[in-house]
Amino acid sequence: MLPRTPKPALWRFIKGSAKTLFVLEAVCFAASYGLYYRMNTDRDFRRYINEKYPYALEYYYKIGEIVGDIKARETDAKYWRSTAEGFKNE
Template sequence: MLKKEPKPITFKNLIKTSLKTVFVVEAVAFAVSYGVWYRLNTDRNFRLYMFKNHNWVLEAYYGLGEKIADQKTRQLDLKVWDGEGKL
């Protein structure tokens, strides 16, 4: 009977496995960041949650929008939240 022995770990196999792992981690990180951006872009209540709990994320979102598209989302959100008494 033939005995099965594990293949020795070679440098080439180590590199392949590492690259696959890095690719999967980057894909997951991209998906999560896109999901957060999408919710920030479409949901004012989520922006309020981020304003109260993770302000640095919302500041980055507002800053990017102001630099790229000259958006006034920050002023509009603050005006709406103040009018609704949520601040």
């Protein structure tokens, strides 16, 4: 039987780094999907994103236009204008 030799430290480092990278990538994917899902279903959250991070909402609209939802930007703007007018009238 051949004697067992320990694996080089570099190989263990690469293997551990690959596992860490895989887990980190999975967490980032889950977080980005959660953010996309919330932006896709909650108009008030999109308004919050528009106030705090307008560039992120711009990317959301661009992706939506590529995928096929062309009217999302206009629909949101129309809704936000109508709610703003409602607050002024009260």
